[in-house]
Amino acid sequence: MESGSHSSDIVFDVVATSELERAIHDRLADHELRYTSGRRAIVEGLRRADGPITLPELLESSPDLAQSSAYRNLSLLEDAGVVRRLVHGSEHAHFELSESLTEHHHHLICESCGLVRDITLDDTLERTLDRSFDQLAAVEGFRPTHHTVDVYGVCGDCES
Amino acid sequence: MESGSHSSDIVFDVVATSELERAIHDRLADHELRYTSGRRAIVEGLRRADGPITLPELLESSPDLAQSSAYRNLSLLEDAGVVRRLVHGSEHAHFELSESLTEHHHHLICESCGLVRDITLDDTLERTLDRSFDQLAAVEGFRPTHHTVDVYGVCGDCES
DNA sequence: TTGCTTGCAAATGATTTGCACTGCT
DNA sequence: AGCAGTGCAAATCATTTGCAAGCAA
Numbered sequence: 001m002e003s004g005s006h007s008s009d010i011v012f013d014v015v016a017t018s019e020l021e022r023a024i025h026d027r028l029a030d031h032e033l034r035y036t037s038g039r040r041a042i043v044e045g046l047r048r049a050d051g052p053i054t055l056p057e058l059l060e061s062s063p064d065l066a067q068s069s070a071y072r073n074l075s076l077l078e079d080a081g082v083v084r085r086l087v088h089g090s091e092h093a094h095f096e097l098s099e100s101l102t103e104h105h106h107h108l109i110c111e112s113c114g115l116v117r118d119i120t121l122d123d124t125l126e127r128t129l130d131r132s133f134d135q136l137a138a139v140e141g142f143r144p145t146h147h148t149v150d151v152y153g154v155c156g157d158c159e160s
Numbered sequence: 161m162e163s164g165s166h167s168s169d170i171v172f173d174v175v176a177t178s179e180l181e182r183a184i185h186d187r188l189a190d191h192e193l194r195y196t197s198g199r200r201a202i203v204e205g206l207r208r209a210d211g212p213i214t215l216p217e218l219l220e221s222s223p224d225l226a227q228s229s230a231y232r233n234l235s236l237l238e239d240a241g242v243v244r245r246l247v248h249g250s251e252h253a254h255f256e257l258s259e260s261l262t263e264h265h266h267h268l269i270c271e272s273c274g275l276v277r278d279i280t281l282d283d284t285l286e287r288t289l290d291r292s293f294d295q296l297a298a299v300e301g302f303r304p305t306h307h308t309v310d311v312y313g314v315c316g317d318c319e320s
Numbered sequence: 321t322t323g324c325t326t327g328c329a330a331a332t333g334a335t336t337t338g339c340a341c342t343g344c345t
Numbered sequence: 346a347g348c349a350g351t352g353c354a355a356a357t358c359a360t361t362t363g364c365a366a367g368c369a370a
Contacts (some may be wrong), residue, residue: 034344036350055334066352071335073350089247091334108302119296125288133311136279141316142268150308151293156301194324194369215359226327231360233325251359 020047023101024082031080039073041065043082043097052086052094052107052116088150090114106149112158119151180207183261184242191240199233201225203242203257212246212254212267212276248310250274266309272318279311 024043025035033039041062046053048061055074059065074095077083082101086094088109094116099105104126108117121129129147137144184203185195193199201222206213208221215234219225234255237243242261246254248269254276259265264286268277281289289307297304 034349069351085249087247087249089245108297108300110302111305117300119300121292125292128285132281132285137268137311137313140268140277140279142270142311142313143319144311144313145271147309147311151297151302151304152306152308153297153302153304159303196325229326
């Protein structure tokens with residue numbers, strides 16, 4: 001059960017990863033940016049993370065990254081539509097792969113420790129929300145591009 | 161919000177204002193804070209504003225406020241549950257009166273100029289959302305306290 | 321008097337940027 | 346060769362804080 005036990009996961013992972021890598025490579029190329037090892041490390045760090053993470057957390061998971069380059073590349077990746085920056089109350093911004101590379105989702109945010117976890121709403125509810133937003137936006141003269149739903153609370157670890 | 165005992169908007173407004181003032185006074189007192197003229201000016205500025213505003217905007221509407229005192233008092237008012245701080249992508253935070261002094265609502269945010277406007281969802285939809293959040297939060301071990309729904313887009317003024 | 325408030329100036333700290341160097345292509 | 350990418354150190358800028366003076370109970 002040892003030598004072959006993980007093979008299917010790995011194959012799947014490799015395929016999925018290479019598709020992701022190609023998509024990212026193309027987006028960067030569209031913006032005349034190279035997909036360098038430092039940028040790959042950032043993407044890998046975000047992909048491995050269990051939800052959106054801060055820059056210090058990213059550096060911890062990839063110690064060879066220089067702080068300024070990581071910040072600079074996160075901004076470039078954001079401009080290229082590869083990364084999304086989340087700004088909540090906590091001191092550091094959180095970063096995750098763009099929804100166009102993963103899937104539409106929302107966030108659960110711990111008000112005590114700042115932890116952010118992903119959640120998804122069911123499609124029916126999402127459609128209802130979209131319809132409401134379109135109507136409301138029309139009344140206000142807005143052209144809506146996207147929406148966020150954040151649920152604040154206290155996570156299990158912080159619940160004393 | 162309707163007592164039915166007032167025949168004009170002006171009278172209603174005066175009464176509503178004094179009720180608001182008393183509620184705020186009480187909350188500050190609970191936190192052993194005084195309701196000084198500077199703090200009144202902040203509350204008035206927020207009340208007069210057409211939605212959440214930034215600190216520079218607040219100072220513009222009440223030029224006698226000192227920047228540091230305004231920041232300090234906004235934080236204290238936030239701690240006392242009188243003010244809510246909104247942190248989006250824009251450079252400055254936005255401030256508004258707490259929902260417990262007004263009513264539950266959400267925001268439309270212009271990605272171009274940073275303008276924030278209030279919107280409300282209908283009660284049925286809010287209840288549906290709350291139910292979903294409770295379920296999701298339970299699965300993740302979170303205890304939800306509140307939620308935000310932000311609709312991003314481009315406002316009429318910025319639509320060129 | 322006691323201690324909350326205030327305004328000024330200085331500090332803080334996350335993020336950004338200038339610049340010289342490295343390394344693809 | 347030529348130009349994008351990197352890392353260091355320095356700069357930025359919204360926000361916070363120390364402190365001495367003002368004011369209310």
